[in-house]
Amino acid sequence: MTATNQGLKALHEVHQRLQAVQEDLARGPRQIQAKKLAVDRKKTELEAFRQALKQARLTADQKNLQLKTNENKISELKAKLNAIGTNREYEILTGQIAADTMANSVLEDEILEALTKIDQVQIELKQSEAEVAAFEADLAKVTAEVAAREAGLKQQSEVFQVQVAAAEKFLPNDIVPQYRRAVQAFGADALASVQNRFCSHCNLQLTSQRMLELKGGKWMFCSCGRLMYAVADDH
Numbered sequence: 001m002t003a004t005n006q007g008l009k010a011l012h013e014v015h016q017r018l019q020a021v022q023e024d025l026a027r028g029p030r031q032i033q034a035k036k037l038a039v040d041r042k043k044t045e046l047e048a049f050r051q052a053l054k055q056a057r058l059t060a061d062q063k064n065l066q067l068k069t070n071e072n073k074i075s076e077l078k079a080k081l082n083a084i085g086t087n088r089e090y091e092i093l094t095g096q097i098a099a100d101t102m103a104n105s106v107l108e109d110e111i112l113e114a115l116t117k118i119d120q121v122q123i124e125l126k127q128s129e130a131e132v133a134a135f136e137a138d139l140a141k142v143t144a145e146v147a148a149r150e151a152g153l154k155q156q157s158e159v160f161q162v163q164v165a166a167a168e169k170f171l172p173n174d175i176v177p178q179y180r181r182a183v184q185a186f187g188a189d190a191l192a193s194v195q196n197r198f199c200s201h202c203n204l205q206l207t208s209q210r211m212l213e214l215k216g217g218k219w220m221f222c223s224c225g226r227l228m229y230a231v232a233d234d235h
């Protein structure tokens with residue numbers, strides 16, 4: 001292996017270490033974001049339960065009011081019964097009382113239904129509140145974990161950046177612009193080893209002649225854009 005190939009291999013390795021640390025750093029905020037979204041979804045659910053409870057209580061109150069109004073009406077009608085003169089009037093009034101009593105019986109069923117609904121929604125609401133609390137605790141835990149790791153990862157990233165810069169020093173000036181563009185586009189993947197004459201990135205096979213040149217230390221970019229280097233004992 002020539003110094004060129006050795007240097008490129010070392011450069012590739014330190015690029016990969018840097019990239020791994022940078023990916024680790026980027027993962028933290030994404031994890032936090034995902035947990036935040038989960039908390040938001042749970043809060044939306046909770047709000048829906050709160051609205052449902054409010055609606056169920058409103059329905060129960062309205063029906064109760066209606067029941068009381070009807071009961072008053074029935075009492076008034078019954079009072080009138082005593083002052084009735086004719087059978088005809090008596091029949092009309094008792095008919096009205098019977099109809100209103102029937103309507104109230106339906107209302108009572110509906111009120112019972114509304115109260116059952118309130119009980120049910122209250123249970124769901126309590127569960128939902130517990131879920132929101134659990135999801136918020138999880139978010140806080142992950143946020144703390146990410147924060148605890150961040151400083152160390154940033155430090156590592158800085159160390160590797162210095163190492164990359166040091167490992168780049170041997171690159172000849174005429175290679176540097178294309179190399180920079182490759183790093184910009186592909187990150188650590190800007191370099192590719194060649195094994196058994198195949199580019200490890202795109203699997204393109206080099207001719208024996210090109211392989212000899214690569215092993216001899218010639219600077220070569222693959223057609224896939226990667227700066228190639230030969231590894232030891234290749235042929």
Ligand SMILES: [Zn+2]
Pocket residue numbers: 192199200201202203204222223224225226
């Ligand atoms: Zn390639």
